[in-house]
Amino acid sequence: MSYYNEMFEGKQVREPYAMLRAWVDTMPDDFRQMKQAEAEALFRRIGITFAVYGEGGDPDRLIPFDMMPRVFEQNEWRKLERGIKQRARALNAFLRDVYGRAEIVRAGRIPARLVYQNEAYEKSVVGVVPPRGVYSHIIGIDLVRTGKDEFFVLEDNCRTPSGVSYMLENREIMMRMFPQLFRNNRIEPVDQYPELLRRTLESVAPAKCDGRPTCVILTPGHFNSAYYEHSFLANLMGVELVEGQDLFVDGEFVYMRTTQGPKRVDVIYRRLDDPYLDPLCFRPDSMLGVPGLMDVYRSGGVSICSAPGAGVADDKAIYTFVPEMVRFYLGEEPILNNVQTWTLWKDDDYKYVMENLPELVVKEVHGSGGYGMLVGPKSTKAEVEEFRKKIEANPGNYIAQPTLSLSTCPTFVEEGIAPRHVDLRPFCLCGDRIELVPGGLTRVALREGSLVVNSSQGGGVKDTWVLSE
Amino acid sequence: MKLQISHETVYGYDQPIRNLVQSLRLTPSVFEGQKTHEWEIDVTGGMRGPGFRDGAGDWIEGWTVRGPVQEVTVRISGRVDTRDTAGVLRGHREMIHPLAYLRDTRPTRADDGLRDLAAQVGGSADLLDLSHKLSGAVADAIRYTNGSTHAATTAAEALALGEGVCQDHAHALIAVARERDLPARYVSGYLHSTQDGQSHDAAHAWAEIFVDGLGWVGFDAANRCCPDERYVRLGSGLDAQDAAPIRGVAMGTGTEKLAVAVRVEELAQ
Numbered sequence: 001m002s003y004y005n006e007m008f009e010g011k012q013v014r015e016p017y018a019m020l021r022a023w024v025d026t027m028p029d030d031f032r033q034m035k036q037a038e039a040e041a042l043f044r045r046i047g048i049t050f051a052v053y054g055e056g057g058d059p060d061r062l063i064p065f066d067m068m069p070r071v072f073e074q075n076e077w078r079k080l081e082r083g084i085k086q087r088a089r090a091l092n093a094f095l096r097d098v099y100g101r102a103e104i105v106r107a108g109r110i111p112a113r114l115v116y117q118n119e120a121y122e123k124s125v126v127g128v129v130p131p132r133g134v135y136s137h138i139i140g141i142d143l144v145r146t147g148k149d150e151f152f153v154l155e156d157n158c159r160t161p162s163g164v165s166y167m168l169e170n171r172e173i174m175m176r177m178f179p180q181l182f183r184n185n186r187i188e189p190v191d192q193y194p195e196l197l198r199r200t201l202e203s204v205a206p207a208k209c210d211g212r213p214t215c216v217i218l219t220p221g222h223f224n225s226a227y228y229e230h231s232f233l234a235n236l237m238g239v240e241l242v243e244g245q246d247l248f249v250d251g252e253f254v255y256m257r258t259t260q261g262p263k264r265v266d267v268i269y270r271r272l273d274d275p276y277l278d279p280l281c282f283r284p285d286s287m288l289g290v291p292g293l294m295d296v297y298r299s300g301g302v303s304i305c306s307a308p309g310a311g312v313a314d315d316k317a318i319y320t321f322v323p324e325m326v327r328f329y330l331g332e333e334p335i336l337n338n339v340q341t342w343t344l345w346k347d348d349d350y351k352y353v354m355e356n357l358p359e360l361v362v363k364e365v366h367g368s369g370g371y372g373m374l375v376g377p378k379s380t381k382a383e384v385e386e387f388r389k390k391i392e393a394n395p396g397n398y399i400a401q402p403t404l405s406l407s408t409c410p411t412f413v414e415e416g417i418a419p420r421h422v423d424l425r426p427f428c429l430c431g432d433r434i435e436l437v438p439g440g441l442t443r444v445a446l447r448e449g450s451l452v453v454n455s456s457q458g459g460g461v462k463d464t465w466v467l468s469e
Numbered sequence: 470m471k472l473q474i475s476h477e478t479v480y481g482y483d484q485p486i487r488n489l490v491q492s493l494r495l496t497p498s499v500f501e502g503q504k505t506h507e508w509e510i511d512v513t514g515g516m517r518g519p520g521f522r523d524g525a526g527d528w529i530e531g532w533t534v535r536g537p538v539q540e541v542t543v544r545i546s547g548r549v550d551t552r553d554t555a556g557v558l559r560g561h562r563e564m565i566h567p568l569a570y571l572r573d574t575r576p577t578r579a580d581d582g583l584r585d586l587a588a589q590v591g592g593s594a595d596l597l598d599l600s601h602k603l604s605g606a607v608a609d610a611i612r613y614t615n616g617s618t619h620a621a622t623t624a625a626e627a628l629a630l631g632e633g634v635c636q637d638h639a640h641a642l643i644a645v646a647r648e649r650d651l652p653a654r655y656v657s658g659y660l661h662s663t664q665d666g667q668s669h670d671a672a673h674a675w676a677e678i679f680v681d682g683l684g685w686v687g688f689d690a691a692n693r694c695c696p697d698e699r700y701v702r703l704g705s706g707l708d709a710q711d712a713a714p715i716r717g718v719a720m721g722t723g724t725e726k727l728a729v730a731v732r733v734e735e736l737a738q
């Protein structure tokens with residue numbers, strides 16, 4: 001298999017990487033090691049860790065940071081940006097539609113059962129139109145590159161995508177360690193993200209809100225794997241970080257307990273899944289949510305970001321229909337393409353996948369984080385056969401995709417730099433406007449040859465640059 | 470029938486609670502089979518919160534009670550004129566697609582026993598006929614026995630036991646209907662009197678099955694009939710909990726004691 005190397009064109013170093021090449025070439029080995037140690041110390045001091053489950057030991061780990069940035073040229077980025085924003089508009093149009101008149105289903109463009117029998121389809125919010133008709137306010141779109149002009153969307157994350165704190169921290173640390181690089185290059189900033197996020201949240205305050213909206217971040221608590229990110233964003237936005245017990249419903253509104261007494265809350269950026277939001281509407285045993293919250297939400301007393309039920313748009317089965325959504329709602333051709341996907345509940349697809357299992361990537365429909373997937377070409381015969389049994393037991397639970405030749409970026413390794421596979425998660429903000437900061441989270445598979453970039457599976461992160469004109 | 474309904478639920482706590490939040494689905498549905506003339510909801514010491522009609526057509530009201538308080542009474546009283554629509558929920562405005570009611574939940578999940586029961590009922594192209602047969606099969610398989618089950622009993626457990634109350638009949642019918650690919654849901658409400666003329670005096674529950682061409686049709690397997698003018702419909706959900714007339718959470722350490730009194734009386738013409 002051949003891979004697109006983002007640094008080289010033949011033997012030539014591509015323009016955007018030219019100056020990084022010189023930077024690496026003139027860097028003494030001991031300097032690099034010293035800087036790598038410094039970066040680690042900085043991350044440790046900040047306390048940015050992530051949780052890995054199912055492997056025993058202390059689940060909190062430091063995510064490996066690679067100092068070699070990933071670089072996009074201005075024109076490459078502009079095209080990506082258009083594609084991402086287009087997709088974000090279509091996803092929100094879809095959500096508005098399936099909780100309303102469901103024109104796309106009536107038109108026969110997407111099977112009714114796929115929508116209504118979907119676990120993430122939330123019947124309790126049918127007919128509820130959130131402010132500005134936005135259901136998903138922060139959309140993380142996972143992209144892979146397979147050629148100079150070939151980008152594919154791997155998945156959409158419409159609920160509560162995480163990772164934006166890494167995007168911000170990676171940049172912060174690079175600027176601290178290598179200020180020279182930022183003086184010598186015109187790199188578009190990303191540090192406006194928290195301000196844009198806050199503006200986005202404020203722009204979807206309910207009509208009943210008077211004055212400047214009070215926004216909060218609702219976290220499940222410090223044991224959550226992304227707790228660091230929750231507190232980090234709250235800090236940068238200057239809003240309160242609250243847990244369910246800090247909020248309460250009184251009459252028609254939601255209030256936050258403060259030392260100065262109750263304060264009405266207008267917008268809740270929740271980092272808590274739907275089933276836990278409100279024991280009066282969802283799981284009655286949930287202690288993490290706010291009793292009565294959904295009644296307030298459904299009667300327009302508070303906004304919840306993302307809106308309950310938004311998950312139906314990012315399901316792996318619904319994913320195959322996103323290009324159709326772009327055509328149906330926007331009347332445009334999709335700028336970004338999907339990866340070809342076989343859905344195993346269809347007989348033809350099932351047959352093809354079972355015959356070609358060693359060449360394919362198979363994922364659980366509701367899985368995430370790189371768990372419960374098969375990467376055919378990287379698996380032993382025994383692993384493939386074991387996975388085959390799982391699929392046979394429940395075909396409807398799986399989708400399959402070709403093993404993509406993910407592009408590589410130069411990455412620091414023991415011997416200097418070497419190509420490693422990467423993906424990209426930009427974070428698109430949807431409120432009164434659609435905003436995208438130039439950059440995102442680049443994840444890198446640090447093991448040689450590995451195509452799995454998830455941090456839980458040995459992946460690391462890089463700073464992502466978009467060069468100005 | 471002209472029905473006068475009073476429904477009182479008293480929550481008693483051995484320790485004062487700090488506050489109570491409730492979501493009430495306690496207002497009669499709007500459809501051809503019933504017309505509500507007066508309807509009052511009161512929660513002692515409570516503040517009425519948001520009220521709205523949800524996508525299923527149910528009127529939902531939030532209430533909050535600020536503590537400390539040791540007893541809270543939810544009091545309903547009102548008058549409803551009903552007429553027989555042969556169980557058909559005609560003229561009911563709702564937005565949720567019927568296919569959203571094919572999803573199972575813990576109490577309505579089919580096990581081998583329920584799957585067998587569903588399969589035993591002869592195939593029929595006439596979905597209304599099939600629904601009647603499924604309802605009959607559930608009534609045959611689960612004998613109505615007061616106190617034989619509890620609130621958390623699942624349809625599978627009730628079937629294995631062979632006994633249950635209206636909640637179990639409804640859950641079991643929902644399970645077998647969904648097993649036959651018919652959207653089905655749980656309905657909570659009131660019943661004036663059973664088939665034999667005995668006054669009922671308790672909250673009641675039954676199932677609705679979506680029949681193409683007719684829409685939602687009620688089936689009361691516990692009483693081997695379809696809801697008629699003796700029934701008052703409040704709201705629906707995927708199961709008893711999802712359709713519960715009262716859902717609430719109290720903040721406090723005390724244990725809760727519950728007393729319910731329902732009266733459904735026919736008014737003189």
